[in-house]
Amino acid sequence: MPTAATKTIADLKTGERAIIRSFRDVSLSLKLLEMGCLPGTEIVLNFKAPFGDPIGIEMGGYCLSMRKAEAATILVV
């Protein structure tokens, strides 16, 4: 069970909402920032692909898909 301090997007259930807190991977965070994944942004887990990976998150009206391992670098509250 993830604690509040280590909860990431990878821990969300489909339809669950969360707010991006910070990132664990520097180079990946640069890519995520560019694509509008900013700390403080509210996201919702939109879908999980068959077998739970990759996943899709929706924020501000558009949807990003990413691998579960990548989602696990985005800390949320």
Next chain:
Amino acid sequence: MASKTKPIIALAGNPNSGKSSLFNQLTGLRQKIGNFPGVTVDKKSGTFRLDAATEATVVDLPGVYSLYPQSLDERVVIDILANPAHEDYPEVVVVVVDASNLKRNLLLFTEIADLGLPVVLALNMLDVAQNMQLQVNATKLAMQTGVPVVRINARTGEGLELLRQAVRQVLEKPVLSQKVYFDPAHHVPELIAEVKQKCDLANNNLALHYLHQHGIFSFISTEKRVVLDELIEKHGFDLPDFQAEETINRYQKIDGIVKATVTAPAVVQAPVWTKRLDQILLHPLWGYTVFLLVLLVIFQAVFLLAQYPMDVIDGGVAALTDWLKATLPPSALTNLLTDGLLAGIGGVVIFIPQIAFLFLLISILEESGYMARVMVIMDRLMRKFGLNGRSVVPLISGVACAVPAMMSARSISNYKERLITILVTPLMSCAARLPIFTILIALVMPPTPVVGFINWQGITLLGLYALGLASALLSAWALKGFIKTEDKGYFIMEMPTYKWPRWYHVGISIWESVKAFVLEAGKIIVAISIILWVLASYGPGDSMERAEQNLRQTQPALTGQAFDNAVAAQKLENSYAGRFGKFIEPAIAPLGYDWKIGIALLTSFAAREVFVGTISTIYSIGSDAGEENSTIKKRLKAEVNAKTGKPVYSTATAFSLLIFYVFAMMCMSTLATAYRETHGWKWPAVQFFYMTGLAYLLAFLTYQGLK
């Protein structure tokens, strides 16, 4: 440096912003695909008439989210925009932005505007924004940004006239926005000042890009790179940290602009239809079911629907050949025209329907947004084989032609995954194999229906494609262990909303692929066809005449038609081509092939589809000249082995040939592309030997097993 004759307009924008649609609207069929100098990234450019007197060159830059590149494609953008001496350095940049997602789309705009380039903002997808209850005020956006803003609809072509005017005005009187969205000199003033002085730059943001990206700039000297590295060291400049700070700062500025220009409901949601469709198309069961059905429809369409226009073309070429033979005086020149040139051209034109149908379906998948879903549902599977979800596009495109498919692998930012994709893509059965498959399958499989309109021929064809896919995946898995790499592959991608395909765009895609086939593969096919006709019509010394005399002496009983037939066969056997085929016959006999197939195997290295042309040339020359032109299929069926009296194209030989062509790297264009994409002969050589080795081994096993 050559002086520019026409002003250059660059199109920049995020992926899915409608940039390519706008490019198609602006240039129509006046576009050409080339290379950006020094790199192997496709450059789409075209001409666009600004007014009666002026034409401009429009360059379509690769779609990017920012000027900090992750893949080879993306590097092109900053490499051009940071280098005023570049031949594609634009006078105006048209930044295409998706109004339904203004915030993220404006990031790239602020970066380009901060480089001091004249910008026109093309505000696209206002209809999508409206559906999401977003109101975007273009006038306020223009006031906020200080650059001309034009409302366009790239799908329908609305607003193009206004865009033309805006571009013309900016060209006549470049007005630069005084607004700076992010000034690095506010954060690291000494460092920026030193870079500007050492590299002789005027723009602070350009200096910042020099710091970040001098390693990938094609235009700066090694000495400057060392100087820049020393400056970074001296000031203790943390590149990733500063880049993150820059992006966040820019988004803060953009937030202000968006607040002032967009009226949005409390919760902005992606279009409902997209969500509903995703529930089905990404479903563990229905998702894969739909994908499989889509693939099956593609195969059946290419196999059945394309048949009608193909029959018309086939009949037309045969009628024209007969007419020419009847009208022109019988001579070597007439034969060259009919059996050489016309046969070759016919062999090119006949495949246009198949290629057109395939590209119609593939571009509909791309246009509708479904291809992105295919990537998502295939990613986990592809990753197991050392590939990327994005590898699905090259692999599926490989079904049409390996050459563009291998080029499309550039969108994979991870080198290892990209290299593996390039190496295995030619195993996917391309359109050039289809004619070989079609004829051989029709020869040995009955067209009996199994379920509905699906018959045994369709199922065999699907089986061959599946074999190609399976071998591509297994080879990828095997290669995964051999290729070393250090960088990570990201999968993060935007899911486009579902849209109706833009038919104009689909049409251009079909046109481009047919054009490429006719011009690139076509000329090789026609040339080989003529060379073959010469090789098959002439022999060394007087061997051809001697063949006829020999026959007269050894078979005095033969007369009339039968004699002519025997002479033709003897002559072919004694021609250059026949000698060539006979020379390699011992090597291919264990696969069930005779010397005639041997000739075709060698010539098809130029392009696989030449196999069919060669076979038809060889047999049409070897046949009775007075006989009516019949189809290749009938001819092959009638071909009898002189020694055994059995058909040459037995089930075992036909399947052995099918298997051979599934695996063999019989295409010099593919090898040339692999050389270009991997920058050396090492990987194409690996590719050639592993594929041809596999082909020989498996064809041998097939023939020996079925014999």
